[in-house]
Amino acid sequence: MQQRSNKRTLATLVLVAFGMFGFGFAMVPLYDVFCEITGLNGKTGGRVAATEFNSEVDENRLITVQFDTAVDSGLPWDFEAEKLSMKVRPGELAEAYFTAKNQLSEPVVGHAVPSVAPSVASLYFAKTECFCFTQQTLAGNEEKEMPVRFMVSPDLPENVKVLTLSYRFYRSAGAEVAGAEDKSKDISEVSSDGTG
Amino acid sequence: MSVTATELDHHDDHDHKPSGFLDRWLFSTNHKDIGTLYLVFSLVMFLIGGSMAMIIRAELFQPGLQLVQPDFFNQMTTMHALVMIFGAVMPAFVGLANWMIPMMIGAPDMALPRMNNWSFWLLPFAFAMLLSTLFMDSGAPAAGWTLYPPLSLQGGNSFAFVIFAIHLMGISSIMGAINIIATILNMRAPGMNLLKMPLFVWTWLITAFLLIAVMPVLAGAVTMLLTDKFFATSFFNAAGGGDPVMFQHIFWFFGHPEVYIMILPAFGIVSEIIPTFARKPLFGYVSMVYATASIAFLSFIVWAHHMFTVGMPLGGELYFMYATMLIAVPTGVKVFNWVSTMWRGAMTFETPMLWALAFVILFTIGGFSGLMLAIVPADFQYHDTYFVVAHFHYVLVTGAIFAIIAGVYYWLPKWTGNMYNETWAKIHFWWSVISVNVLFFPQHFLGLAGMPRRIPDYSVQFTEFNQWSSIGGFAFGLAQVFFAIILIHACYYSKKKAAAQSWEGAKGLEWTIPSPAPHHTFSTPPKINKDQLAAGHLD
Numbered sequence A: 001m002q003q004r005s006n007k008r009t010l011a012t013l014v015l016v017a018f019g020m021f022g023f024g025f026a027m028v029p030l031y032d033v034f035c036e037i038t039g040l041n042g043k044t045g046g047r048v049a050a051t052e053f054n055s056e057v058d059e060n061r062l063i064t065v066q067f068d069t070a071v072d073s074g075l076p077w078d079f080e081a082e083k084l085s086m087k088v089r090p091g092e093l094a095e096a097y098f099t100a101k102n103q104l105s106e107p108v109v110g111h112a113v114p115s116v117a118p119s120v121a122s123l124y125f126a127k128t129e130c131f132c133f134t135q136q137t138l139a140g141n142e143e144k145e146m147p148v149r150f151m152v153s154p155d156l157p158e159n160v161k162v163l164t165l166s167y168r169f170y171r172s173a174g175a176e177v178a179g180a181e182d183k184s185k186d187i188s189e190v191s192s193d194g195t196g
Numbered sequence B: 001m002s003v004t005a006t007e008l009d010h011h012d013d014h015d016h017k018p019s020g021f022l023d024r025w026l027f028s029t030n031h032k033d034i035g036t037l038y039l040v041f042s043l044v045m046f047l048i049g050g051s052m053a054m055i056i057r058a059e060l061f062q063p064g065l066q067l068v069q070p071d072f073f074n075q076m077t078t079m080h081a082l083v084m085i086f087g088a089v090m091p092a093f094v095g096l097a098n099w100m101i102p103m104m105i106g107a108p109d110m111a112l113p114r115m116n117n118w119s120f121w122l123l124p125f126a127f128a129m130l131l132s133t134l135f136m137d138s139g140a141p142a143a144g145w146t147l148y149p150p151l152s153l154q155g156g157n158s159f160a161f162v163i164f165a166i167h168l169m170g171i172s173s174i175m176g177a178i179n180i181i182a183t184i185l186n187m188r189a190p191g192m193n194l195l196k197m198p199l200f201v202w203t204w205l206i207t208a209f210l211l212i213a214v215m216p217v218l219a220g221a222v223t224m225l226l227t228d229k230f231f232a233t234s235f236f237n238a239a240g241g242g243d244p245v246m247f248q249h250i251f252w253f254f255g256h257p258e259v260y261i262m263i264l265p266a267f268g269i270v271s272e273i274i275p276t277f278a279r280k281p282l283f284g285y286v287s288m289v290y291a292t293a294s295i296a297f298l299s300f301i302v303w304a305h306h307m308f309t310v311g312m313p314l315g316g317e318l319y320f321m322y323a324t325m326l327i328a329v330p331t332g333v334k335v336f337n338w339v340s341t342m343w344r345g346a347m348t349f350e351t352p353m354l355w356a357l358a359f360v361i362l363f364t365i366g367g368f369s370g371l372m373l374a375i376v377p378a379d380f381q382y383h384d385t386y387f388v389v390a391h392f393h394y395v396l397v398t399g400a401i402f403a404i405i406a407g408v409y410y411w412l413p414k415w416t417g418n419m420y421n422e423t424w425a426k427i428h429f430w431w432s433v434i435s436v437n438v439l440f441f442p443q444h445f446l447g448l449a450g451m452p453r454r455i456p457d458y459s460v461q462f463t464e465f466n467q468w469s470s471i472g473g474f475a476f477g478l479a480q481v482f483f484a485i486i487l488i489h490a491c492y493y494s495k496k497k498a499a500a501q502s503w504e505g506a507k508g509l510e511w512t513i514p515s516p517a518p519h520h521t522f523s524t525p526p527k528i529n530k531d532q533l534a535a536g537h538l539d
């Protein structure tokens, strides 16, 4: 009887241990869902069609949008915002420009990962057009102007007056220059799609 | 859950100690021998991890770079933590559990003796792998024991050895924990109901559940690091759509309960020692059990207090701040109960009691600095400074390690049948308790003044406090070599024999069997006599 209850305890606890190992991995999708709902990690999501907006322009508020750029050490590019900040009204479609320059004399593929701070604002920030939706290929020494078209929702909480849109460019691992466009789909899939 | 007496000794194939060295130790299934193996292993790791600390303190004796390269310095801080946490503190507690739990609850052995053997023997392999990275081209891990990506993924391929070593340690702890739970739930002598168990057994029962809940999560987290580094996944790689901050959430979901894994058994040890030398029953036994359980529960919902500066919504910061501060309530109950146990007790101050008293005072200091760190706006200043280093060394060195040393002095007569040399032990105590404060107290000031942790160099104005700290460090390190000598002397050369009840006021089943404890004890379960139990005064 003793032996049997020991075996039962052993079996139960081994199951619990495996369950918790699984829970560790389950935290990955859970975290994504949680971030999508709360905006916790500042991810801004993929393309939003212009018709999905609440585009009632709020004439009473003016939001400062700052632009922040960074390039990963593995990517030999310069990347800058043309203007460091701009003022937009909630509900209004706005456009900003960035320039990237390839320092190498051969083509290089990169992709940009966007995020918004404060993180809660990412729920109210939508992009209709962005260079971050696809991989970007720059020919040797090419300089390219890249637009982003975005809107801040009129539902943005009152206390947010300044928000920062940040991009970090990474070298696209294993991407062939010719096939770069085909991979564009993958990128919008990896960033979560839940922006309002 | 009740136990029948006649079926207890199925596991024991022999009545005498196995004769050959390999048979005795490598193939051991005896809880006492395995407990000894754990404790010896832990002492060896304590000295190895301690030497790494000596290298750190030697480099920090002066500003500028003197002795080691910055990368090697970072390897030392990382390895010191991994070795001390997983190699010294945790195995020491498992060793004490192996030795004491069956004797405290009247069981003949652990519930699953062969698995017990396996859980121990994984450890030497795990640490051989971990320590071997010091000799590899790409060196030992150097990104801190928390292994935060992306930094931890930017080292060399020796990282794979670190991950597998952590996997082995995790499997070892989980099996150890399963064994302890099965022993406590199924193997108690008739009449030893749950609320009669000594508090050391209670704290270990709860700790074992914590281990089973969080060690697999750590295993999952490091597995994701492994696939991110070697198999092109992007769990934590922002370029591929992952999120490095997610690692910190997963890690600290393990990490915060882990700090209680390292302190709850210490609470148990101290709760055994103080009543013995105060010659009074433990004050508030049931509240101690509930306090331990609440601390364990709360430990799961406070993890992000390690991440206040990482970026979190205000609501999150407030929640984690208040939840963390809530832990001070059950912890305060414990400190109150220890003090009340001593109140008007007939106290004597033998060495185990001295260590336990130092534990109560110094651990409380560590608890207070923890409360300071829980305050979000203050944490923005303290984060990643020496204040944090001071805080967790007060709870882990003067907390966990002091309790382990107290427990070793307390139960050593039972294990070896010999008394240690009381004069030497008292010298060891005073030497340690003074030097440990010289070592860690100035680090509070260094941190408040802004000295960052994990950096081999510092601005000149920090020199004096660092020199105090280093001198204290060398003295404390040397004191532990003396401790090893005291232990060897007590085991092999001491002439002073210990009585079955080695301490006048000691209660509990372990003191009803001879010293040294015979190879097999309680092959027939004992009759529980209420007056013999530490917690027997209940009803």
Ligand SMILES: [Cu+2]
Binding pocket: B255, B256, B259, B302, B303, B305, B306
């Ligand atoms: Cu914590």
